[in-house]
Amino acid sequence: MADTPLARLTGAVVRYPGRAALGPIDLAVATSEIVALVGASGAGKSTALRMLAGLETPAQGSITRPETTNSTGFVFQSATLMPWADARTNVALPLELSGVPAAEARRRADEALTAVGLGDRTTARPRQLSGGMAMRVSLARALSIQPDLLLLDEPFAALDSITRRGLIEDLHRLWSARPFAAVFVTHDVEEAAYLASRVVVLSAADGRAVADLPMPGPLPRPADWRRDPAFREAVEDVAQALAAAMPEAA
């Protein structure tokens, strides 16, 4: 299964005007694995994610992406919903853009909303939803197309810790119902160790992957996993790898 990765960055170098180049970044994502990307801000976590989505092209190197079109879902830092449209229309958008007939798209949108526990809020406008609910709609939108690869760019950072934990449990539940590969960008060490089967640490200097740590324990996490010594140890390993990847001054 891991022999042919679902998505892969090989020696990807990105240049922005007036800044040091990022990379070369090497990152492979296998089918149905959840990878957390951690690193200092500016380490190129979001850039790596956008390259995997095909939204950004590297100056050098190559990208392998899922073969079928529309098999990548993206969850942004904020919910990024269309404020003029209700939850159902927002969730149906990726389906409709990829040519699914409107009635079918709406039916599947309702299913996706039900899966994130918002089956009764299909006609709510984004402004009528709490931050956590809006993020669930955003998650439902990304999963409505039943993607093989889900990319999440610090999606829960703006939420309070209880809501955030709830959303991670939701993500694990959805994943076990229908597994997908996920790359989750975060700067929270504990969140990374809890949600992922593998944590990749990017160097603050140039965005190279400097550590690649498999996380112990099954997904979804058993109850009280956060108290488990194996989990605490994994958190510590990630924290030390991240500290080593930080610039000297820090």
Next chain:
Amino acid sequence: MNRVLSALPGLILTALLLAIWEVACRALAVPVYFLPPPSAVAIALVENGPVLAASALQTFWMAFQALMVATVLGGGLAIAVSLSRPAEQAVAPLAVALQVTPVVAIAPLVLIWAGLDHADRAVIALAAAVAFFPIFSGVLTGLKSADPDLERLFDLHGATRLQRLTRLRLPSALPFALEGIRVAAGLSVVGAVVAEFVSGSGATQGLAWRLLEAGNRLRTAELLAALVCLSVLGLLLNAATTAIQRRVIASRA
């Protein structure tokens, strides 16, 4: 109740100013051709009611047609230009040139083109020229105001240009377009009045013509009565466009 209360200070100040004006005119015995008291203006307003109402309707109709023309042309051009960067770079300087050219300056030319028999067409064209820019720039700004992450989402799912326009950019542009139209509505009345002044014939029979005519005959009370009609017309237009704006914004929330 709140709206009545919030309008109260303005009404009190207006009443106070009118009272001072009335008393001052009588006390200082100001000649009526120079500055008639508000009571004389009120009488002129009532006596010339039907003529003023007809003229106000004419001015409103010309300004309204101009606003429609400006909305179609300004909005349409903004959409066309938003689809291509070179097109925007080509059109933007021309649009700015149109904006900074005083409409009075092109009025004689437009009158020649429209022909003196069709002075109303010239007035509509000139008022539309004044109203064009706020709509064009409002719509263009609005079309570019869409959330960049939503733009990325449309990229990710392979949206066509038309899908991106109708499902993302036009809805994002709507509040900007409405604000442009609100500003343009006021400007279209200004444009209509200025254009009517320049055309200088009675052919258009709008409020500006009433102003000119009353002024030429030193009937200052009638002049001020026409001015009051013009203010009321502007206020009504502003209230109407603001109400539309509020309703549309509220329906989207």
